[in-house]
Amino acid sequence: MLSGILNRNFIVKFILTAAALGILGAILAMTLIFTGAINLAANTSDPKWFYNLVHGTFKRWVAVEAYGIEPPEDLEDEGRIALGAQHFAQNCVRCHGAPGIGQNPMVLAMKPTPQHLPSVIDQFTDAELYVILEKGVMMSAMPAWPAPDRADEIWSTVAFIRQLGDMDAATYVDMVSPEASDAPEMEFGPLVEAEPMDFYLTRYPMEEHLYAAPTGGFADYALAGVPVAQCATCHGAEGDGAPTTGEAPNLTIQSPDYLSAALQSYAAGDRHSGYMQVVASQLSDSQIDALANYYGDTLETKATVMDEAPDAEVVAQGETLAMVGRPEDGISACLDCHGRDGTANADGVLVPRLAGQSQVYMARQLRQFRSGGRGHTSIWSPMTGVAHNLTDADIAGVSAYFAGLSPMEPAPQQDETPPATPAQVETAETQITQVCSECHKEDMAGAPSGETPNLTIQNVDYIERQLYDFRSNRRDNSRMHQTAIRLDDEQIDALAIYLDGMEPLVRQPAEPVSTDLTLGEQIVRRGLPTEDVRACLTCHARENTENLPQIPNLHGQNANYLAARLDHFKTAEDEEITDYSPMWDIAQKMTTEQLNAAAAWFASQEPVAK
Known part of the structure; x- marks a missing residue:
């Protein structure tokens, strides 16, 4: 019994002593901080033990973070190395030097x-270099990668950095020097105050600034002027991406607007790239x-040259x-959005031209969409959802097919949908009579x-896509799933x-969810700029629903049905919606009153002619 009391006394004393020491330590730390006694000057030397402690901590942290990271197999690819070289020359050499180039005083x-990288590069594995570039280093000048989800860019930079140890000065200068060209000067222009974005269908490309203020005033003259x-x-x-053998995209095939x-x-920052975000933020x-007019109009349109013809089965x-x-x-047909005639544009929704684009670049972009x-570039971007279901073989095939097309030549036409055959009419009418009419009515x-x-x-x-989605349960509706x-x-x-061959009909509820057509029209035509809500017609304009079959026609749809769907988007937890549908993000920013008003306005309109 006595020993138990002694043990309890010891425990109490230990806890009290530890607490007292903790309080004293906190007081001492606060005293050192508030009195300025801790020397943070950069012009003083640290004891060797302190340097070893900090540097050793850094090395161990990097090694642990790099554990299990497998570098890609193509780090020796010349195009990948060339692309990484340009990022290094723009952003890294000033601090880390280069072959034949020392560090600034x-x-x-x-x-x-x-550290002077050419001198110490062999101390790091490829995975460790990746970690340092991706995450940066706290309390140093080493920043994290501006677009951390662009692993492809980080690995390209690693691919170049790995070459520094054996590279001579002449090789480095040759790699990072721009090709000779008659590049026109492009004045930066006056700096102006940033304006809030305002979405109007009649003003695209938008004239408003998409970023608070360009940093070009601090850029090198070479970038700010030419x-x-x-x-x-x-x-x-x-403009065809030749220096990086297609790692950088072919710009000549695109329109100036895109x-x-x-x-x-x-x-x-809407489109992610550790390379391009840095460059674009310096432009007025x-x-x-x-630049858009120079590459989109002035230069000759040409296809990216492929090193070798792809396999015919892959194409x-x-x-x-x-x-x-x-x-x-x-997975919808690529040409549905990217243009059967090569233009690839629908009003307000810009999509890139793909014919003649680099196979390597397209494959990397599709993998990025998949991950x-x-x-995104345009307001509406379905590619993350589409690419989510692409296999590596799909990506290889699609990129090879489009790379082999001649730019600006119409892609092969898919035959227009023919009228339903007698057999199809019989099949459809049987399904409608026996199943569909129970909910959708006979008409x-x-x-x-x-x-x-x-x-x-x-x-x-659109109908075909929805039925397939119901059947696979990608679109969540238990009754439709059981039917499909x-x-x-x-x-x-x-x-x-x-x-598709039926004449559009209109059927509205006796008591619609809203009668505020004025508010509805404002939202549909102009959006809610203060809430960052785009105009509905940016995607759901009559022209777009004809050209982009993933977008449903809303004109003439039942007001209460539209309101219920919008509420579903607002409250959805299904990742097929929250991760891949732009409607989830839009609906989150709108009130129920606003959603209902937009639904009522669409319901009041004549259906789109087929």
């Missing part, structure tokens, strides 16, 4: 002092427009995806209450073609 006065010279280091003097939107998106609006697989897609996996790290215009949608206003591609799993591909095609 101002850099050497930093604490900790950045940005083409800097662009040429990666994209080549002719190029301008892409640069604005990089500058705003006038320079962005000048054939890509052609199938490009022409018809794979609806059962939620969710690509970001397929939906229930007046809005519990089911009006299908007569939709096009064949009983349909084979031929029955789905028959229903979609038959419904």
Whole structure:
């Protein structure tokens, strides 16, 4: 019993002593901080033990973080090394030096002092270099990668840095020097105050600034005055991506509007790239427009030269995806959005031209879309959802197919959807009579209450896509899933073609969810700029729903059905919506009153003619 009391006394004394020491330590630390006794000056030398402690901690942290990271197999690829060289020359050499180039005296006065990479590169593995570039180093001047989800760019930079140990000065200068070109000067123009974004269909590309203030006033004169010279280091003097053997995209195949939107998106951080965000943020609006016109109009349009012809079977697989897609996996035909005539543009929704683009570049972009790290150029970007279901073989095939097409020449035309055959009519009418009419009514215009949608206003591609999504459960609706799993591909095609051929009807509820058509029209036409809500017509304009089959027709749809769908987007937890649908993000920013008003306005309009 006595020993138990003694043990308890010891424990109490130990706890009290530890608490007292903790309090004293905290008081001492606060005293040192508030009195300025801790010397943080960079012009003093640290004891060797302190340097070893800090540097040893850094080395162990990097080694632990790098454990299990497998470098890609193509780090020796010349194009990848060339692309990494340009980033190093723009952003790294000033602190870390290069072959034949020492470090700036101002850099050497930093604490900790950045290491001269050519001298120490062999001390780090490829995985460790990746960690340092991706995460940066706290309490040093080493920043994290501006676009941490762009692993492809980080590895390209690692690929170049790995070469520094054996590289001579002449080789380095040759790699990072821009090609000779008659690059025109592009004045930076006056700095102006940033304006809030305002979304109008009639003003695209947008004139407003997408970023608070360009940093070009602090850029090198070479970039601020003649940005083409800097662009040429990666994209080549002719804009076709030749210096990096296709790692950088071919710019000459794109329209000025698309190029301008892409640069604005990089500058705003909407499109992710540790390379391009740095460059684009240094450009003024006038320079962005000048560059877009230079590459999109002035230079000759040409295809990226492929090192070798791709395998015919790979191209054939890509052609199938490009022409018809794979609806059962939620993959639409690429040409539905990217243009059967090569223009690839719908009003307000810019999509890039793909014919003649670099195979290497397209493959990397598709993998980035698949991983969710690509970001977007236009307001509406379905590619993350589409690429989510692409296999590596799909990506190889699609990129090879489009790379082999001649730019600006129309891609092969897919035949227009023919009228339903007698057999398809019989199949569709049987399904409608026996199954569909129970909910959608015999005329397929939906229930007046809005519990089911009006299908007569939709096009064949949209209906087909939705039925495949219901069947695979990508679109969450238990009743439709149970119906769709009983349909084979031929029955789905028959229903979609038959419904596409129906005359659009209008059926509205007796008591719509809203009668505020003024508010609805404002949201639909202009959006809610203060809430960062885009105008609905940016995507759902009549022209876009004809050109982009993933976008449903809303004109003439049942008001209560639309309101219910918008509320579903607002409250959804399904990752197919929260991760891949732009509607989830939009609906989060709107009130129920605003959602209902937008639904009521669309319901009051005449359906889009088929």
